[in-house]
Amino acid sequence: MTEAEQTTGTPGEADGDGASQEVGPPQGKKRRIGVLLTVAPLAYLLDLVSKLAVVAKLEHHDPVQLIGTWLQLQVIRNRGAAFSFGEAMTIVFTCIAVIVIVVIARLARKLYSVPWAIALGLLLGGALGNLTDRVFRSPGGFQGGVVDWIAPAHFAVFNLGDSAIVCGGVLIVILSFRGLDPDGTVHKD
Template sequence: MAVVSTEQSSPEQADPERAAAEPPPDEPRVRSRKLLALLFGVAVVALAVDIVTKVAVVANLEGRPPVRLLGGLLYLDVLRNPGAAFSLATGMTWLLALLAIAVVGVIIWLAPKLRSPGWAVGLGLVLGGALGNLVDRVFRAPGPLQGHVVDFVSVFAPGGAVWPVFNIADSCIVSGGVLVVLLSLLGRDYDGTVHRRNKAAENDS
């Protein structure tokens, strides 16, 4: 008497190669969480370094002569900046504070959609830098949304004679922005999509 099997093979058993190629159902969630941790971890470190350095230079160097470092390559010269990064847009402090809040909001909204480690690092640097200067604008004199940002790094000469005086937050914003632009030029989007322009051009030709 023949025995008829009632067991149905699963898709994995029917096509083992396909099963091996497809990621486990939870893998995208785990990857997303790791990228979120990377983004906010970078932001927290950037923010912490910015706050600590500002507190240190204000407590020890404000009102004193500039400190010469690296044979004159850098100077520590504390200035209060009412403008944007590198002393731009002076006199628009409240608008810059609102712009920083908007930037923070956009990055937080975009964060769950990230699928690229490079974008996570770049946006983390921008987020940490934006928050660092925003803290100054909210909590420093002369008042909320009008606070002057503490700048203290001057290159080649004191007082920003060669290049505007900046801080760690400014450096993070610029570095993160450059990284994001570079990734975009290389065809790597925040969602992990890679645009292979060279291959597309070859196919067209």
């Protein structure tokens, strides 16, 4: 058992008489909901403002070449997932985004790790950005197309919300491999 687990206990850990202990907040640690509630709106606003700008300035125009054809700005409306996969399943992707948001909200109650707060904030901000498009963009009713506008050569066109989701996901994988849990405890398998 690691020092963090000895200090905070692990869920369902039995005490000396075999009864399960309640696990409280890690001693001396604060909840990191404030970090999550800073990162998520920042990621969401960057995504939203960038989409409003590119729709106003770039939609219905030729792609803007930043690095020749290797990197362009080109507005597309994506009703599917990455690489426009599953365009007929827009409502499914909308439901998945709602589920992700609910799971993050539930995890936030036990959030004592700054890296996890950043990762979940990125996921939440990106998911909210794309969900906003699906709800409010044409044709609406949870079936709108997500505005994608960053177009690298030979890759999917994406947006800043997608970038936030990917960065948050990669950070979660790294944290998991390092054994850091959202509650701030460290475990070794």
